[in-house]
Amino acid sequence: MTRRHGVFLLTALFLAPAPIAAQQHPAVVRAKAAYDALDFSRAITAARNALQQERLNAADQILAYEVLAYSYGVLDSARQAVDAFKELIFLDPDREPDVERVSPRITSLYASALGQVLVVRRLVVDSASFVAGEGSVPIHFELSRAGRAVTRVVGQGVELVVDSLLASGSTTARWDGLLPTGSPVPPGEYQVIATANEGRNEFSATTRLRVTHSAVDTMPHLTSLPGYTVLPEMETPPRDWRPLGIAVLYAGLSSAATLALEDTDLGGGVRPAILGVGVGSLLTGFVMSLKKPDPRPNQGNILYNQLLREQIAQRNAQIAVENDQRRRQVTLAILPISAN
Amino acid sequence: MRPVVGFVWLVLISSPSQMMGQAIRVGVHGVAVTHSEVTSALKANGLGVGGLLGLRVGRFGFEARGYWADLDSDRSDGTGFAILQVDGRAHFVVARSVAVEVGAGRRFIDPEFATQEIGIFRVGILSEYPLSSIATVWGRGAYLIASQFSGGGTAGLAVELGLGTSVGTPDGRVKALGEFEFQRFDREVRRQDVPLQAMVVRFGVEFGFR
Numbered sequence: 001m002t003r004r005h006g007v008f009l010l011t012a013l014f015l016a017p018a019p020i021a022a023q024q025h026p027a028v029v030r031a032k033a034a035y036d037a038l039d040f041s042r043a044i045t046a047a048r049n050a051l052q053q054e055r056l057n058a059a060d061q062i063l064a065y066e067v068l069a070y071s072y073g074v075l076d077s078a079r080q081a082v083d084a085f086k087e088l089i090f091l092d093p094d095r096e097p098d099v100e101r102v103s104p105r106i107t108s109l110y111a112s113a114l115g116q117v118l119v120v121r122r123l124v125v126d127s128a129s130f131v132a133g134e135g136s137v138p139i140h141f142e143l144s145r146a147g148r149a150v151t152r153v154v155g156q157g158v159e160l161v162v163d164s165l166l167a168s169g170s171t172t173a174r175w176d177g178l179l180p181t182g183s184p185v186p187p188g189e190y191q192v193i194a195t196a197n198e199g200r201n202e203f204s205a206t207t208r209l210r211v212t213h214s215a216v217d218t219m220p221h222l223t224s225l226p227g228y229t230v231l232p233e234m235e236t237p238p239r240d241w242r243p244l245g246i247a248v249l250y251a252g253l254s255s256a257a258t259l260a261l262e263d264t265d266l267g268g269g270v271r272p273a274i275l276g277v278g279v280g281s282l283l284t285g286f287v288m289s290l291k292k293p294d295p296r297p298n299q300g301n302i303l304y305n306q307l308l309r310e311q312i313a314q315r316n317a318q319i320a321v322e323n324d325q326r327r328r329q330v331t332l333a334i335l336p337i338s339a340n
Numbered sequence: 341m342r343p344v345v346g347f348v349w350l351v352l353i354s355s356p357s358q359m360m361g362q363a364i365r366v367g368v369h370g371v372a373v374t375h376s377e378v379t380s381a382l383k384a385n386g387l388g389v390g391g392l393l394g395l396r397v398g399r400f401g402f403e404a405r406g407y408w409a410d411l412d413s414d415r416s417d418g419t420g421f422a423i424l425q426v427d428g429r430a431h432f433v434v435a436r437s438v439a440v441e442v443g444a445g446r447r448f449i450d451p452e453f454a455t456q457e458i459g460i461f462r463v464g465i466l467s468e469y470p471l472s473s474i475a476t477v478w479g480r481g482a483y484l485i486a487s488q489f490s491g492g493g494t495a496g497l498a499v500e501l502g503l504g505t506s507v508g509t510p511d512g513r514v515k516a517l518g519e520f521e522f523q524r525f526d527r528e529v530r531r532q533d534v535p536l537q538a539m540v541v542r543f544g545v546e547f548g549f550r
Contacts, residue, residue, distance in 0.1 A: 243475070250469065250478070254481075254502065261522070262524070267414070269374030269385060269539055270539045273520040276518070277503050277518050277520040278503065280505055284471060284505045287475075291472060
């Protein structure tokens with residue numbers, strides 16, 4: 001065994017080829033079969049022939065470049081492997097070698113290729129729901145290297161530039177879902193286009209999302225304030241002898257004054273009247289003292305309740321204003337649409 | 341003009357809540373009257389009927405009342421007579437339970453010269469206090485000024501005192517009342533004392549309207 005063959009065998013053993021998904025086109029199938037059979041030279045030939053001579057669809061092209069890149073990698077043809085990976089990256093930036101199943105060398109070659117091209121990868125839009133003008137939806141993506149990233153949203157007759165910034169690696173643009181006029185975008189499907197620019201190089205990645213409108217929830221009016229309760233405005237005082245005391249005072253003063261002013265020389269007739277009405281008054285006072293007292297207004301509680309009602313009224317006025325604004329607002333629900 | 345301006349001013353200073361508390365009262369009374377003149381020998385007693393119409397507007401109260409009574413003399417040879425007494429009163433509440441009261445009254449006698457017919461003006465105090473939501477007690481005292489007598493003369497001391505109590509429904513629609521009203525006139529005619537004294541006891545019912 002020559003030294004060259006030994007290196008090849010070692011490389012073949014350690015850098016086991018990754019499994020490649022089955023494809024329809026026979027030329028690509030042949031290249032994959034050669035790759036699976038560890039006949040990397042034939043795999044390279046078959047893949048190149050398929051790419052040069054056959055009309056392949058995008059998926060087949062991706063697989064052909066992948067067979068090519070992996071085979072070059074296994075055969076230590078680094079430059080060709082990187083070139084094949086570049087083509088692969090341009091076709092499908094999100095397709096990466098599975099680090100669990102391919103050798104670190106191939107991963108390293110992929111990373112080298114990625115560093116030489118400017119592409120937008122992993123473009124993802126989060127789900128979000130917010131009141132138009134009061135929130136935004138994050139749009140995440142990665143730039144393979146430093147460049148200007150322009151994020152646009154297109155659809156429903158609208159084209160909006162969400163953000164334009166110099167970035168490298170992972171970055172996030174935030175879309176508020178508003179038109180330049182400040183109105184929310186119409187409901188429907190939109191395409192999010194993230195474009196990376198560097199000199200003449202330009203690469204775009206797209207994804208789709210759906211915008212729906214719904215009414216903003218309004219707040220219910222308050223009937224009470226948390227932690228504050230309405231106090232009883234009428235309170236029944238304890239039973240007392242005040243009515244009898246008042247009756248004694250009135251009857252005593254009036255009777256005494258009348259008796260003092262009575263001219264006794266003019267005969268009687270006064271005292272029975274005083275006695276009758278006076279005793280009637282005292283009896284009335286006595287009965288009213290025994291009677292359960294009537295509820296009386298509690299001024300402190302009345303004032304407290306008045307302040308409480310004023311607070312509730314003020315808060316309800318604020319709620320009414322806020323609800324009025326909310327009724328004119330729209331909740332935007334933004335959902336990414338799966339590529340599948 | 342000044343009294344009118346004063347009245348308007350009083351109406352204006354009355355609190356709105358009290359102004360809203362308008363009430364009309366109509367009452368029917370049975371009366372027992374004791375009337376004495378000069379000496380105990382000229383004492384007469386009798387029963388009669390009376391009535392009342394009252395109006396309360398805020399701090400103001402107006403009242404027209406009267407009674408008619410047929411009196412018999414205590415003496416076997418004395419002659420009886422009938423009294424028709426009419427009074428008008430107005431009061432203004434100056435503090436809780438205290439009102440200033442003014443008014444005028446006229447006492448007619450039939451037959452005409454059986455005893456003195458009297459005309460009076462009064463200025464006094466009316467104090468009314470609620471014992472509960474259904475019972476009230478009141479007292480009044482007034483000085484009777486410029487008393488006029490059909491037989492002439494003047495009264496150096498002329499006073500009126502009263503005490504009353506009522507029990508009724510909480511809304512004031514109906515109430516029963518008992519009241520006495522005492523009047524004394526120290527009348528002098530040509531330096532001769534010819535005093536007059538009267539006690540009127542009323543029992544009756546009153547109806548209130550809003």
